[in-house]
Amino acid sequence: xxxxxxxxxxxxxxxxxxxxxxxxxxxxxxxxxxxxxxxxxxxxxxxxxxxxxxxxxxxxxxxxxxxxxxxxxxxxxxxxxxxxxxxxxxxxxxxxxxxxxxxxxxxxxxxxxxxxxxxxxxxxxxxxxxxxxxxxxxxxxxxxxxxxxxxxxxxxxxxxxxxxxxxxxxxxxxxxxxxxxxxxxxxxxxxxxxxxxxxxxxxxxxxxxxxxxxxxxxxxxxxxxxxxxxxxxxxxxxxxxxxxxxxxxxxxxxxxxxxxxxxxxxxxxxxxxxxxxxxxxx
Ligand SMILES: NC(=O)c1ccc[n+]([C@@H]2O[C@H](COP(=O)([O-])OP(=O)(O)OC[C@H]3O[C@@H](n4cnc5c(N)ncnc54)[C@H](O)[C@@H]3O)[C@@H](O)[C@H]2O)c1
Numbered sequence: 001x002x003x004x005x006x007x008x009x010x011x012x013x014x015x016x017x018x019x020x021x022x023x024x025x026x027x028x029x030x031x032x033x034x035x036x037x038x039x040x041x042x043x044x045x046x047x048x049x050x051x052x053x054x055x056x057x058x059x060x061x062x063x064x065x066x067x068x069x070x071x072x073x074x075x076x077x078x079x080x081x082x083x084x085x086x087x088x089x090x091x092x093x094x095x096x097x098x099x100x101x102x103x104x105x106x107x108x109x110x111x112x113x114x115x116x117x118x119x120x121x122x123x124x125x126x127x128x129x130x131x132x133x134x135x136x137x138x139x140x141x142x143x144x145x146x147x148x149x150x151x152x153x154x155x156x157x158x159x160x161x162x163x164x165x166x167x168x169x170x171x172x173x174x175x176x177x178x179x180x181x182x183x184x185x186x187x188x189x190x191x192x193x194x195x196x197x198x199x200x201x202x203x204x205x206x207x208x209x210x211x212x213x214x215x216x217x218x219x220x221x222x223x224x225x226x227x228x229x230x231x232x233x234x235x236x237x238x239x240x241x242x243x244x245x246x247x248x249x250x251x252x253x254x255x256x257x258x259x260x261x262x263x264x265x266x267x268x269x270x271x272x273x274x275x276x277x278x279x280x281x282x
Contacts, residue, residue, distance in 0.1 A: 002028070002029045002030030003029045003030070003238070003242045004026055004029040004030050004031040004085075004086075004238075004242075005029070005030035005031075006030060006031075006032065007030070007031045007032070007085040007086060008031070008032050008033075008034070008077065008081040008082075008083055008084050008085045008086075009023075009026045009031040009032070009033055009034070009085060009086040009087075009088065010033075010034040010036065010073070010077055010084060010086070010087045010088065010126070011023045011026070011033065011034070011035055011036065011088045011090060012036040012037070012062060012064060012073070012087070012088060012089050012090055012091050012118075012122060013036070013037055013064070013089075013090040013091030013092060013141070014035040014036065014037055014043060014046050014088075014090070015035075015037035015038075015039040015041075015042035015043040015045075015046055016039070016042055016046075016193065016194050017191065017193030017194055017195065017230050018090060018141070018188060018191050018193060018230050018233055018234060018237070019037070019088070019090040019091070019141075020042075020046045020049070020230065021229075021230035021231050021233065021234035022088060022090065022234045022237055022238065023035055023046055023049075023050050024046075024049055024050060024053060024231075024234070025231070025234040025235060025237075025238050026050075026055070026086075026238065027049075027050040027053035027054065027055035027057070028053055029238065031055060031086075032055060032056040032057065032081055033050050033055050033056070033057040033058075034057070034058055034059075034060060034073070034076065034077045034080070034081070034084075035047055035050070035057060035058070035059040035060070036059070036060050036061075036062035036073050036091075037059075037061070037062060037091070038061070038062065038063045038064075038091070038201055039201065040059075040061050043059045043061070044059055046059070047059040056081075058076065058080050060072070060073050060076045060077075062091075064089075064091045064114055064117070064118030064121060064122065065110075065113040065114055065117060065118060065203070066121075067121045067124070067125075069121075070118075070121040070122050070124070070125035070126075071125050073125065074125040074126055074129060078129065083129075083133060084126060084129055084130065084133075084136060085135070085136060085137065086136070086137045086139060086241065087122060087126045087130075087136070087137075087138050087139065088139045088140075088141070088241075089118065089119050089122040089123075089138070089139070089140045089141065090139075090140075090141040090186075091114055091118055092114060092115050092141055092143075092160075092195075092198075093110065093111055093114045093115065093198035093199075093201060093202070094111065094153060094156040094195060094196075094198050095107040095110070095111050095153070095155050095156060095198075095208070095209075096199075096208065096209040096210060096211055097152040097153060097211075097215075097219075098152060098209070099152065099154075100154035103154060103155050104208045104209070106206040106207060106208040107155050107208050107209075108155055109206050110202055110203065110206040110208070111155045111156055111159050112155065112158070112159050112162075113206075114159075115156070115159035115160060115162075115163060116159045116162045116163060116166070119140050119163050119166060119167070120166060122138075122140075123138065123166070123170060126138065127170070127174075127181065130179075130181045131177070131179055131181060134179075134180060135180050135181065136181045136182070137181070137182045137183075137184065137241065137244065138167075138170070138181065138182070138183050138184075139183075139184045139185075139186065139241055139248075140163055140166075140167045140183070140184070140185050140186070141163075141185075141186045141188065142160045142163045142164045142167070142185045142186060142187050143156070143157075143160035143163075143187055143188060143189075144187050144188065144189035144190075144249075144251065144254045144257075145157040145160045145161070146160040146161050146163060146164035146185065146187050147164075147187055147254050147257060147258040147261070148254070148257045148258060148261045148271075148273055149161065149273075150273055151273070163185070164185050164187075167183050167184075167185045168185075170183050171183040171246065182244050183246065184240065184241060184244065184245060184246055184247075184248055185246065185247060185248065186237050186240070186248045186250070187247060187248065187249045187250070187254055188233055188237075188250045188251075189249070189250055189251040189253070189254055190222075190223050190225075190226060190227035190228065190250075190251065191223065191227060191228050191229075191230055191233040191250065192220070192223045192224050192227045192228070192229055192230070193223070193230055195219075195223070196211065196215075196216045196219035196220050196223070197211070197216050199211065228250060228251075233250045236248070236250050237250065257273065257274070
């Protein structure tokens, strides 16, 4: 039995990396798909791939920084499939690695714009539909940094902690509304993707420091050391979605980190993370 047979699944940020691998795994497991991304060329390649796996699917150009794209995406989903079962709000970007005091205003606008505002816009566009249906599952991609920030990525870490807080509050609101709609937050850790080259999708009007090819290669090597391929991570994530777990971690070490962090909160001190990403731009 395929676990998502006939379900309508929207994957936002599905052109590359984890989102594309999730879309392909949903297709293998029987889902019908709406693929959304700012990268029209690559999302069309992903569309061909899920269709080859047997899924009914459409691709919709979506820039999650702009609310109107999410409204149009929800409309396109209903027009094509008549309902929505699962929405994966997965688009995400990370800024140039440097100390918190060196981050620029455009880093804040871009990274919070995609990661936090993009999540909030997806919630506003899709949750009212799910409430009307009486069912649905909203899945947001946070990060291991949602649980414990990492050095040199202060804006990214802030955005992903905010995504977790937003989604926890969303689930509380759904409980308060006696709704059966479910929420999950994926916390990936080290998936070997194009994430180190996030700046490829950075808008011109929010230009800022971007990594060199050598710095991207160093970050990719960091992800590859002990990391998962997108396919491996997608399988772990789809198990968590099928089980409707709220927290879906791809690496159990993050649960231990979270426990250590919570003990620090109790005792009143900040715990040092037990690993750090490579320092760049020095
Ligand atoms: N790779 C990791 O180790 C890792 C770790 C923690 C969290 N994450 C999160 O996983 C998610 C997927 O990232 P990934 O690692 O697959 O990287 P990726 O760069 O391969 O995928 C990101 C996707 O988001 C899309 N995107 C970027 N800006 C957009 C916008 N404005 N509107 C719509 N789509 C946009 C990109 O085109 C791409 O398809 C992100 O939310 C990321 O923060 C990844």
